[in-house]
Amino acid sequence: SGHIVTFQSILRDEPGVLSSILNIFATSGANILTINQSIPVNGCGAVTISAETSGLQDPLDELLRKLNELDGVVQFEILAG
Numbered sequence: 001s002g003h004i005v006t007f008q009s010i011l012r013d014e015p016g017v018l019s020s021i022l023n024i025f026a027t028s029g030a031n032i033l034t035i036n037q038s039i040p041v042n043g044c045g046a047v048t049i050s051a052e053t054s055g056l057q058d059p060l061d062e063l064l065r066k067l068n069e070l071d072g073v074v075q076f077e078i079l080a081g
Helices: 016-027 059-068
Strands: 005-012 031-037 044-052 072-078
Touching: 005 016, 005 031, 005 059, 016 031, 016 044, 016 059, 059 072
Parallel strands: none
Antiparallel strands: 005 044, 005 072, 031 044
16 A cells, blocks of 8 residues: 655745646656645745655655755645655
8 A cells, every 4th residue: 555645835936836846746756646726825825735655766855855945946845644
């Protein structure tokens, strides 16, 4: 059986930010299950992503580091899992 982790993030409302995040998930071996986002307010929006992480090629901490270093990411953290 797999391991599902829910991530919470605050992203700048700029073209390509979510696409960059999804690319990191894809190359890491995580399988995205859900994406929920709010309407941006004051240039930032909240995005919650649930993903199956049993196929990760690197530790979860490494995935979080990569996500937090992306341009346009204000905050990216684990909410549950």
